Amino acid sequence: xxxxxxxxxxxNNNVIIASHPVYTEVVLIGKGIGFNKQKGDKVPFxxxxxxxxxxxxxxKEQYMHLLTHVDKxxxxxxxxxxxxxxxxxxxxxxxxxxxxxxxxxxFAIHRVHKNIPFNxxxxxxxxxxxxxxxxxxxxxxxxxxxxxxxxxxxxxxGFVALHIxxxxxxxxxxxxxxxxxxxxxxxxxxxxxxxxxxxxxDINYNRLIQHLHRAIERVYQxxxxxxQKKLAEMLKMTYPVCYNLAWKLIxxxxxxxxxxxxxxxxxxxxxxxxxxTNKI
Numbered sequence: 001x002x003x004x005x006x007x008x009x010x011x012n013n014n015v016i017i018a019s020h021p022v023y024t025e026v027v028l029i030g031k032g033i034g035f036n037k038q039k040g041d042k043v044p045f046x047x048x049x050x051x052x053x054x055x056x057x058x059x060k061e062q063y064m065h066l067l068t069h070v071d072k073x074x075x076x077x078x079x080x081x082x083x084x085x086x087x088x089x090x091x092x093x094x095x096x097x098x099x100x101x102x103x104x105x106x107f108a109i110h111r112v113h114k115n116i117p118f119n120x121x122x123x124x125x126x127x128x129x130x131x132x133x134x135x136x137x138x139x140x141x142x143x144x145x146x147x148x149x150x151x152x153x154x155x156x157x158g159f160v161a162l163h164i165x166x167x168x169x170x171x172x173x174x175x176x177x178x179x180x181x182x183x184x185x186x187x188x189x190x191x192x193x194x195x196x197x198x199x200x201x202d203i204n205y206n207r208l209i210q211h212l213h214r215a216i217e218r219v220y221q222x223x224x225x226x227x228q229k230k231l232a233e234m235l236k237m238t239y240p241v242c243y244n245l246a247w248k249l250i251x252x253x254x255x256x257x258x259x260x261x262x263x264x265x266x267x268x269x270x271x272x273x274x275x276x277t278n279k280i
Contacts (some may be wrong), residue, residue, distance in 0.1 A: 007041040010034035014076060015067060018043060027063070027098075029079050063099045070106045076148050078102045080141050081140055088136045089168055097167035102160050104163060109150050120155030122180040124200045127158070130165045130211050137161035181255045183212050186249050194277060202273045220257050233269045242273040 005018035005026070016034040018026055030114060033043065078101070086093055120126075127134045137160035141152050168171050184190060187209075191198055198205050236243045245270035250261050 004042045004044055007037050007043055009039060009040055014079060016043065039174065040059040062103065066099065066102050066106065070102070073148065074106060074109065075102070077144070078105065081143060082128065084137060084143070084169075085140065085164055088139070089132070089164065091168055093164075093167035094170050097163060100166070100173065101160070101163040105144065105158060106190065106271060108152060108156055108159075109144075109148070112150055118153070118155065119180070120158040122184065123158040124132070125180055125209050126161050128206050129213050130161050133161040133168075137164055148280065178256075179216050182216065182253065183209065185256070186212055186252060189249060189252060190273065190276070192235050194241070196276065198276065204272070208272045208276065209269065214223040215261070215265050215269070216253070216257065217260050218265070219253065219257055232265050235267055239270055239274045242277070243270045245273055246270045 005028070008017045009020055013028060013035045014033060015032055016028050016037055018028055028043065038041065078098075081087060082093065082098060085097075088189075105132075110116075134157060137157045140160050141157050144150050144152065162176055165171070166176060172210045187198060189206075190196075243266070246266045249261070249269055250266055254261050
């Protein structure tokens with residue numbers, strides 16, 4: 001491994017862009033690493049606390065923009081937060097989080113200063129689906145409050161948790177948000193069809209949310225559950241309302257995801273739906 005890299009640009013005292021023999025450019029982060037550095041200077045590779053690539057030109061430009069337009073105290077804190085998230089999650093993060101989460105929190109801070117209201121309709125579902133990410137996100141929000149005296153609304157924890165989940169799974173926020181909107185739509189169909197109000201926090205509700213999420217994952221992975229003809233006949237006869245509703249939900253999923261859904265999903269959905277009516 002090359003021991004020294006050539007400085008291309010010092011973005012601030014703690015961040016520099018350097019030439020790399022393989023990756024062309026890398027971003028080096030470390031306390032004081034950019035102090036008094038000029039283009040062409042050499043910097044020891046091991047002086048950096050964190051090294052990451054921004055292969056996407058648009059992301060690179062966005063990161064440069066953030067460094068010049070976001071308060072230095074926020075950027076310094078964000079570097080610390082990235083280390084903290086990696087340590088707490090016990091795994092490396094996709095490097096797009098350096099741009100995505102920094103940009104998001106910078107705008108969230110702007111919203112707080114301007115008293116712009118917002119809400120997160122998927123807060124409970126996010127906490128239920130990603131409990132570890134949610135816990136770490138709550139710690140991140142607390143860090144921002146302690147360091148910058150910025151108090152975020154509770155919904156912000158959910159957004160940070162999504163960024164963390166995206167960074168450890170390499171899933172785009174767009175896809176994650178699309179999945180949560182689909183789950184929200186499915187819940188709405190269930191409540192309308194069964195004429196019930198689902199209670200967030202109820203164990204059967206939590207199980208349903210998690211099952212719907214896993215079902216969506218199985219659709220994308222093309223996973224087959226295998227035929228269950230006898231179970232299908234029994235559920236169809238015993239719980240016709242929930243069985244028909246399960247088929248309705250499958251059709252909504254197929255339309256929204258534009259992918260085929262394994263018919264056996266109907267059976268497991270029927271069981272979850274029947275639990276919600278407190279009859280099994």
